[in-house]
Amino acid sequence: MSVTSALGFRASGVTAGLKTSGSPDMALVVNEGPHRSAAAVFTSNRVAAAPIHWSRQVLGDGRVDAVVLNSGGANACTGPEGFQNTHATAEKVAELLGLSATDIAVCSTGLIGEQLPMDKILAGVEAAATALTDDGGAAAATAIMTTDSVSKEALWTSPANADGVTYTIGGMAKGAGMLAPGLATMLVVITTDAGVETEGLDVALRDAVRLTFNRADSDGCMSTNDTVLLMASGSSTAFPDMEEFTAGLTHVCAALARALIADAEGANHDIAITTRHADSERDAETVSRSVARSNLFKAAIFGNDPNWGRVLAAVGTTDAVFDPDKINVSINGVQIARNGCIGDSRDLVDLAPREVSVEIDLNAGIAEATIWTNDLTHAYVEENSAYSS
Amino acid sequence: MSVTSALGFRASGVTAGLKTSGSPDMALVVNEGPHRSAAAVFTSNRVAAAPIHWSRQVLGDGRVDAVVLNSGGANACTGPEGFQNTHATAEKVAELLGLSATDIAVCSTGLIGEQLPMDKILAGVEAAATALTDDGGAAAATAIMTTDSVSKEALWTSPANADGVTYTIGGMAKGAGMLAPGLATMLVVITTDAGVETEGLDVALRDAVRLTFNRADSDGCMSTNDTVLLMASGSSTAFPDMEEFTAGLTHVCAALARALIADAEGANHDIAITTRHADSERDAETVSRSVARSNLFKAAIFGNDPNWGRVLAAVGTTDAVFDPDKINVSINGVQIARNGCIGDSRDLVDLAPREVSVEIDLNAGIAEATIWTNDLTHAYVEENSAYSS
Numbered sequence: 001m002s003v004t005s006a007l008g009f010r011a012s013g014v015t016a017g018l019k020t021s022g023s024p025d026m027a028l029v030v031n032e033g034p035h036r037s038a039a040a041v042f043t044s045n046r047v048a049a050a051p052i053h054w055s056r057q058v059l060g061d062g063r064v065d066a067v068v069l070n071s072g073g074a075n076a077c078t079g080p081e082g083f084q085n086t087h088a089t090a091e092k093v094a095e096l097l098g099l100s101a102t103d104i105a106v107c108s109t110g111l112i113g114e115q116l117p118m119d120k121i122l123a124g125v126e127a128a129a130t131a132l133t134d135d136g137g138a139a140a141a142t143a144i145m146t147t148d149s150v151s152k153e154a155l156w157t158s159p160a161n162a163d164g165v166t167y168t169i170g171g172m173a174k175g176a177g178m179l180a181p182g183l184a185t186m187l188v189v190i191t192t193d194a195g196v197e198t199e200g201l202d203v204a205l206r207d208a209v210r211l212t213f214n215r216a217d218s219d220g221c222m223s224t225n226d227t228v229l230l231m232a233s234g235s236s237t238a239f240p241d242m243e244e245f246t247a248g249l250t251h252v253c254a255a256l257a258r259a260l261i262a263d264a265e266g267a268n269h270d271i272a273i274t275t276r277h278a279d280s281e282r283d284a285e286t287v288s289r290s291v292a293r294s295n296l297f298k299a300a301i302f303g304n305d306p307n308w309g310r311v312l313a314a315v316g317t318t319d320a321v322f323d324p325d326k327i328n329v330s331i332n333g334v335q336i337a338r339n340g341c342i343g344d345s346r347d348l349v350d351l352a353p354r355e356v357s358v359e360i361d362l363n364a365g366i367a368e369a370t371i372w373t374n375d376l377t378h379a380y381v382e383e384n385s386a387y388s389s
Numbered sequence: 390m391s392v393t394s395a396l397g398f399r400a401s402g403v404t405a406g407l408k409t410s411g412s413p414d415m416a417l418v419v420n421e422g423p424h425r426s427a428a429a430v431f432t433s434n435r436v437a438a439a440p441i442h443w444s445r446q447v448l449g450d451g452r453v454d455a456v457v458l459n460s461g462g463a464n465a466c467t468g469p470e471g472f473q474n475t476h477a478t479a480e481k482v483a484e485l486l487g488l489s490a491t492d493i494a495v496c497s498t499g500l501i502g503e504q505l506p507m508d509k510i511l512a513g514v515e516a517a518a519t520a521l522t523d524d525g526g527a528a529a530a531t532a533i534m535t536t537d538s539v540s541k542e543a544l545w546t547s548p549a550n551a552d553g554v555t556y557t558i559g560g561m562a563k564g565a566g567m568l569a570p571g572l573a574t575m576l577v578v579i580t581t582d583a584g585v586e587t588e589g590l591d592v593a594l595r596d597a598v599r600l601t602f603n604r605a606d607s608d609g610c611m612s613t614n615d616t617v618l619l620m621a622s623g624s625s626t627a628f629p630d631m632e633e634f635t636a637g638l639t640h641v642c643a644a645l646a647r648a649l650i651a652d653a654e655g656a657n658h659d660i661a662i663t664t665r666h667a668d669s670e671r672d673a674e675t676v677s678r679s680v681a682r683s684n685l686f687k688a689a690i691f692g693n694d695p696n697w698g699r700v701l702a703a704v705g706t707t708d709a710v711f712d713p714d715k716i717n718v719s720i721n722g723v724q725i726a727r728n729g730c731i732g733d734s735r736d737l738v739d740l741a742p743r744e745v746s747v748e749i750d751l752n753a754g755i756a757e758a759t760i761w762t763n764d765l766t767h768a769y770v771e772e773n774s775a776y777s778s
Contacts, residue, residue, distance in 0.1 A: 047705030047713045047729070077701055079714070079730035112698025113731050221685045222706045224698075295684065295765075296610045296773055303774030309501025309613075312466055316436030317611045324436045325468070340436065341468035342502050376684075376774075378767050384685055385692030385765075 002137025002153045005170035006193040008032045008233025012131035013143030016124025018072025018110070018117065024143035026121075028128040029189055030066040030097065035234030038064035039201035040105070041209045043226035049076035051106040052225060054086040058105050062198030064231055065103040067189055068093050068125060071146050071174070073110040073117075076224040085116050092122050096129040107187045107227050109146060109174065141172035144187055147383070148174055149263055154255035156248040158194075158238060167194035167236035169248050173256040186213065188228040188256060194245060195234035204246040205230045212253035215285070216261050216372045217292045219380070228253075261372045266379030269301050271356040274370040278362050279321035284369035287322075287360060290314045291371075298376035301356055306349035308337040311358065321364045328361040391526025391542045394559035395582040397421045397622025401520035402532030405513025407461025407499070407506065413532035415510075417517040418578055419455040419486065424623030427453035428590035429494070430598045432615035438465035440495040441614060443475040447494045451587030453620055454492040456578055457482050457514060458533050460563070462499040462506075465613040474505050481511050485518040496576045496616050498535055498563065530561035533576055536772070537563055538652055543644035545637040547583075547627065556583035556625040558637050562645040575602065577617040577645060583634060584623035593635040594619045601642035604674070605650050605761045606681045608769070617642075650761045655768030658690050660745040663759040667751050668710035673758035676711075676749060679703045680760075687765035690745055695738035697726045700747065710753045717750040 004011050009031055016026040031038075040059045042052050058064060068089060075082045090104040108116070131139070141151040152173040158166045171190035196204070209228055230249070261270050273291050278284035291297055294314040300307035308329045315327065329337035334348045356375075374380075393400050398420060405415040420427075429448045431441050447453060457478060464471045479493040497505070520528070530540040541562040547555045560579035585593070598617055619638070650659050662680050667673035680686055683703040689696035697718045704716065718726035723737045745764075763769075 045702060045705040046707075046711075047701045047716075074698075077698060077726065077730055079728070082730075112696075112702065113726070115731075219684045221683055221699075222702065224702050224705065294610055295608045295769075299770050299773035301774075302770065305774065307501075309463075309466060310610075312436045313434060313501065313611065313613050316434040316613065318435075322435075327436075337466065337502070339468070341466055341471075342504075376770055378770050380684075381688050381691065381765055381767050381770055384688035385690075385694065 002141055002170050003029050003172050003189050003191045004135050004137035005155050006168040006191045006233060008193050008235030009191045010132040010134050011136035011140040012128045012133065013136065013139030014124060014127040014131050016070065017120045018070060025070055025072045026124040026128050027069045027140035027143040028066060028132060029140055029191065030132060031064065031231045031233050033233055035195055035232055036063050036065050037196060037198040037201055038062060038229065038231045039198060039205045040227060040229045041205060043223055045222045045224050047077065047224050049074055049108060049225045050078055050082035050086045051075055051108045052227065053083060054090065055105040055227065058102060063103055064105050065099045066093055066097060067105040067107060067229055069107040069144050069187060070121065071109050071144055073108060073114055074112050074225050075108040075116050076112040078115055081115060085118055088118065089121055089125060092125045096126065105229055109187055109225055112224060137170065137172065144174040146174060152256055152259040154252045156251045158240065158244060158248060161238050165236060165238040167192060167238040167240055169252050171252045171256055173260060175260055186223065186226045186260065190230045190252060192232045193235040194232055194238060194240045196232045196240060196245060200242055201230050201232055204242065204249050207246050208250040208253040211250055212257040215370060216257045217289055218261065218264055218374050257372065261374060264374045266377050266383045267374035268377055269354055269356045269375040271301060271358060271373050271375065272370050273358045273373065274368060275360045275362060276368040277365055278367040279365035281367045281369055283320035284367045285371065286318050287315050287320045287362065288369055288371035290318050291358065292373035295376055301351065302375040302377045304351040306331045306336055306346050306351060311360065312337060312340065315360060320362065322362040326363040330359040332357055391530055391559050392418050392561050392578050392580045393524055393526035394544050395557040395580045395622060397582050397624030398580045399521040399523050400525035400529040401517045401522065402525065402528030403513060403516040403520050405459065406509045407459060414459055414461045415513040415517050416458045416529035416532040417455060417521060418529055418580065419521060420453065420620045420622050422622055424584055424621055425452050425454050426585065426587040426590055427451060427618065427620045428587060428594045429616060429618045430594060432612055434611045434613050436466065436613050438463055438497060438614045439467055439471035439475045440464055440497045441616065442472060443479065444494040444616065447491060452492055453494050454488045455482055455486060456494040456496060456618055458496040458576060459510065460498050460533055460535050462497060462503055463501050463614050464497040464505050465501040467504055470504060474507055477507065478510055478514060481514045485515065494618055498576055498614055501613060526559065526561065533563040535563060541645055541648040543641045545640045547629065547633060547637060550627050554625060554627040556581060556627040556629055558641050560641045560645055562649060564649055575612065575615045575649065579619045579641060581621045582623065582625040583621055583627060583629045585621045585629060585634060589631055590619050590621055593631065593638050596635050597639040597642040600639055601646040604759060605646045606678055607650065607653055607763050650763060653763045655766050655772045656763035657766055658743055658745045658764040660690060660747060660762050660764065661759050662747045662762065663757060664749045664751060665757045666754055667756040668754035670756045670758055672709035673756045674760065675707050676704055676709050676751065677758055677760035679707050680747065681762035684765055690740065691764040691766045693740040695720045695725055695735050695740060700749065701726060704749060709751065711751040715752040719748040721746055
């Protein structure tokens with residue numbers, strides 16, 4: 001279940017020496033074709049890292065032949081030298097694989113504001129190119145980890161078509177349930193052997209990301225390096241129905257997004273905040289996100305306290321359509337606020353399990369949306385403060 | 390230096406028994422006139438507490454004769470019964486003082502979603518009315534405390550006019566540097582003996598609040614009960630210049646706002662985030678606030694880590710006018726990011742002092758704004774999680 005599950009891809013993960021821990025820190029994923037269409041979603045942060053600027057250009061023509069990823073350094077806020085370093089990394093990959101640098105995407109993750117050690121990067125690229133295999137997906141997923149406790153992979157295989165042929169979508173992710181000491185970021189690479197052109201990939205990817213990664217909000221902080229890259233090889237002869245393909249892609253993205261939240265270091269609870277009966281999907285998302293970003297609410301959940309007042313206080317800060325006297329709130333199935341007022345007893349709510357479900361009923365329409373987040377814990381503060389600068 | 394410093398006001402603070410601690414929990418401030426003009430700013434939270442709904446009505450005609458305040462219960466999300474309880478409290482004050490209930494403002498603070506014990510409230514009002522004195526300001530300031538470690542008062546006296554007459558502006562505040570276990574809220578009462586009509590008070594108060602309380606952002610959470618009430622007695626014969634009056638009022642509001650931030654329980658650092666050379670004041674405020682709300686940045690400051698990457702990552706999420714390659718960031722006087730890139734050494738930054746100054750230079754205009762906040766600490770998480778629900 002990895003980026004080499006789909007036919008037509010080779011990958012590797014090696015140790016370039018960027019991490020002081022000596023753990024693997026460089027990954028390479030190569031599309032062997034016959035197609036090389038690709039789509040990507042990048043961080044909307046206006047302070048974007050050098051590899052974001054580079055990879056946006058690479059994606060301009062919808063073709064990506066390979067992506068090289070490093071942990072141990074974000075290459076963000078590094079100026080022209082940082083951009084040149086990204087360019088040189090892509091050139092090295094191109095030279096070794098006989099490709100054009102303009103078809104090589106680059107992703108980096110780690111501390112902002114430090115130049116990458118290019119001697120190690122370039123040597124690492126050589127090692128990664130040498131190590132490429134058609135089952136190297138797991139090694140690649142390991143090499144992009146930063147504070148992740150486990151590597152994250154996901155897989156979906158289509159039903160067989162009339163000719164008995166299937167296609168596969170596989171992905172890997174790193175980060176970032178709680179953003180990590182070095183401002184670790186979310187990097188995701190997804191591969192498929194389905195024969196889908198760039199435009200179809202792009203539409204499907206934006207649909208899937210909107211409902212998955214964009215609804216995971218661990219601490220409201222947006223990184224300078226976030227990238228989700230989808231590459232298609234066309235190695236399968238199955239010609240996918242785009243609705244089915246998008247559903248499969250959404251399944252893979254959702255599995256990876258949930259894995260990111262579930263691995264949030266410092267978190268004691270995974271919280272799904274669902275807003276129902278909203279006037280619009282945008283309203284539902286806004287309301288759920290306002291609660292997901294309330295430090296008071298998140299600290300209460302850490303304390304196993306079903307403090308619905310903090311939920312309503314967060315809802316009240318939004319411009320969503322609702323009547324405050326018609327809002328219901330349930331936590332883990334107990335409706336503790338009814339019509340904006342006191343509901344069933346707080347004592348009935350069991351917050352011992354890791355999984356927490358918050359349901360907000362606006363009684364204002366038919367739309368709904370879920371945001372996934374974590375609680376605010378001592379370990380979050382520790383992880384994000386106790387690091388030598 | 391309190392709400393009874395200005396002539397024409399009496400106040401008291403008593404123990405009604407709302408707090409399990411047995412500390413004072415009810416305050417009363419009465420305007421003896423001859424004028425009784427008033428202005429107020431309330432929370433913009435759409436889930437507003439019963440006393441907010443009541444007091445908004447009271448302020449409708451610009452006249453307030455007295456304000457009664459209780460800690461130990463927010464009376465928020467308490468439905469029609471909660472509103473009736475607020476009404477009954479105002480009626481009791483009116484009856485005891487020979488006033489009209491429609492001229493009595495009410496403020497409450499404490500846990501959301503619990504009905505007030507009205508027997509204690511009404512007996513407390515009787516005790517408070519009996520205890521009124523013309524130097525009761527300090528007792529009132531103490532009675533509105535929740536998790537505050539000190540009471541907060543401020544005073545400003547005008548220069549003498551041609552007749553040698555001065556006027557005074559005095560205030561008290563409670564809360565909420567870090568919002569407290571019971572979702573404590575910010576309550577502020579300011580009195581003046583200046584003869585200013587309602588309209589002038591309103592303009593001056595909105596000006597002062599915009600630059601002071603609205604720029605204190607400890608944790609981005611907006612309460613259901615926040616109130617800033619300004620009452621003028623006209624006991625001084627000085628007729629104030631409104632520019633001078635507004636400056637004096639802003640001084641009092643700023644002193645109280647700084648006192649709230651400085652008393653933030655759980656905070657190790659008071660952080661002033663100033664954005665300079667912005668295209669507009671709104672841009673400057675937006676940029677400063679985005680940094681003030683970054684948990685990653687605030688946890689870094691707790692760890693004495695001058696992590697400027699987290700500052701730039703927060704700036705990058707805004708829609709302010711700037712070129713990412715022209716932003717400078719200084720922390721405690723050291724320009725550690727220059728032109729969006731690596732500046733002076735992080736090692737030069739001393740974060741040992743409690744006061745931290747972050748300066749962001751957008752190089753995009755001439756406007757500036759400062760937001761005051763605190764760091765994100767273990768004690769914040771503890772205070773907001775470790776409370777039995």
